[in-house]
Amino acid sequence: MYLKELKLKNFRNYSDLDLTFSPQINVLIGENAQGKTNLLEAIYVLALARSHRMNDDKALIKWGADFAKVSGVIERKLGSLPLEIILSHQGKKARINHLDQDRLSQYVGQFNVILFAPEDLELVKGSPAKRRRFIDMEFGQINHQYLYNITQYRNILKQRNLYLRQLKFHEAKDLVYLDILSDQLAGFGAEIVWARHQFLQQMAVFAKEQHQQITQQREQLQFVYQTVLPDEELTDSDQIYHFLQDQYQKNRKRELQQGTTVLGPHRDDVAFIVNDRNVQDFGSQGQQRTVALSLKLAEIQMVKQQTGEAPVLLLDDVLSELDDLRQTHLLHTIKNQVQTFLTTTSLDGVAEEIIGKPTIFQVAAGQVTSATTESE
Numbered sequence: 420m421y422l423k424e425l426k427l428k429n430f431r432n433y434s435d436l437d438l439t440f441s442p443q444i445n446v447l448i449g450e451n452a453q454g455k456t457n458l459l460e461a462i463y464v465l466a467l468a469r470s471h472r473m474n475d476d477k478a479l480i481k482w483g484a485d486f487a488k489v490s491g492v493i494e495r496k497l498g499s500l501p502l503e504i505i506l507s508h509q510g511k512k513a514r515i516n517h518l519d520q521d522r523l524s525q526y527v528g529q530f531n532v533i534l535f536a537p538e539d540l541e542l543v544k545g546s547p548a549k550r551r552r553f554i555d556m557e558f559g560q561i562n563h564q565y566l567y568n569i570t571q572y573r574n575i576l577k578q579r580n581l582y583l584r585q586l587k588f589h590e591a592k593d594l595v596y597l598d599i600l601s602d603q604l605a606g607f608g609a610e611i612v613w614a615r616h617q618f619l620q621q622m623a624v625f626a627k628e629q630h631q632q633i634t635q636q637r638e639q640l641q642f643v644y645q646t647v648l649p650d651e652e653l654t655d656s657d658q659i660y661h662f663l664q665d666q667y668q669k670n671r672k673r674e675l676q677q678g679t680t681v682l683g684p685h686r687d688d689v690a691f692i693v694n695d696r697n698v699q700d701f702g703s704q705g706q707q708r709t710v711a712l713s714l715k716l717a718e719i720q721m722v723k724q725q726t727g728e729a730p731v732l733l734l735d736d737v738l739s740e741l742d743d744l745r746q747t748h749l750l751h752t753i754k755n756q757v758q759t760f761l762t763t764t765s766l767d768g769v770a771e772e773i774i775g776k777p778t779i780f781q782v783a784a785g786q787v788t789s790a791t792t793e794s795e
């Protein structure tokens with residue numbers, strides 16, 4: 420799939436923008452703070468109905484404006500698809516083919532994007548929350564049910580934690596209500612753990628292959644999913660459900676003392692093992708970066724496998740962070756296969772023989788001009 424057209428109205432520093440893109444490589448070139456990342460963010464918002472850099476949608480609305488609109492046309496095997504996201508101070512609206520969508524979990528997944536930014540290079544050594552978010556955003560794009568379960572889990576977890584606090588401070592005492600919440604949480608939690616287990620197993624195969632190629636067979640990458648039960652003991656969602664229920668009973672005293680839910684998929688993590696050692700603790704910065712790159716490339720393959728189409732790749736100033744070997748591997752893998760948007764302040768140092776003849780856009784102070792493509 421690829422993004423053919425993008426229109427922005429009052430999005431960040433863009434008042435009005437209307438662009439048509441190449442299905443291959445699009446380079447957004449400009450000085451710092453001109454709006455290159457804002458443009459990638461708009462594409463991300465069109466795909467996932469939320470920003471990759473913040474939770475507050477209001478920050479996306481141009482200062483002083485009442486609303487922001489991002490619309491685009493996606494070309495897929497089945498034809499063109501218009502998508503639209505409208506953000507206002509009252510909330511957000513999503514439209515597929517000009518029709519309002521009631522549920523954002525239904526909207527997400529029409530347009531698949533993979534974003535790779537310098538902060539992703541921190542994925543391996545960053546906090547577990549970053550890795551959970553990575554799994555949720557990537558898996559959520561290709562599985563509506565997963566996204567729905569995550570939303571439900573978060574809502575119930577919030578209610579349950581609130582209720583545990585009330586019990587802790589003796590503002591409530593009905594333990595039957597706690598049982599009801601525990602049962603609901605165990606239900607959604609079990610589905611999430613089982614889905615993550617399966618997703619990570621599939622993704623590990625692709626990531627291992629990518630990692631081997633980048634390191635010229637020197638390194639073996641493995642994933643270890645760290646959840647409520649050891650990875651190898653997970654058999655199905657029913658088993659996890661009963662296990663969680665049992666654990667909530669066993670930990671009741673502790674939860675009442677702490678006033679919070681002490682276990683469940685909201686505490687999950689994943690460890691990346693290279694040649695039998697955890698890269699988070701023992702890997703060099705270079706090895707950690709290779710893992711991050713292998714993960715991103717594995718995601719592209721996952722989306723392709725699940726949807727039958729390649730996603731769109733957004734590279735936010737990341738090429739300059741990769742050495743020649745990794746840069747070459749990345750560009751070779753995407754060449755002629757994946758529509759790519761790449762932001763940079765300069766193309767100097769980017770392997771020209773691989774990047775080929777991209778379509779270039781100049782970005783300056785919220786204005787984008789199409790520079791002559793080198794192929795013309």
Ligand SMILES: Nc1ncnc2c1ncn2[C@@H]1O[C@H](COP(=O)(O)OP(=O)(O)OP(=O)(O)O)[C@@H](O)[C@H]1O
Nearest residue numbers: 431432451452453454455456457478479480481482
């Ligand atoms: N809601 C908003 N309304 C108007 N302008 C905004 C808004 N949010 C951010 N900006 C402006 O957008 C600009 C930043 O753009 P962006 O983050 O896309 O930079 P960039 O071109 O990617 O630069 P860099 O290379 O430094 O990452 C800043 O000038 C900032 O003031």
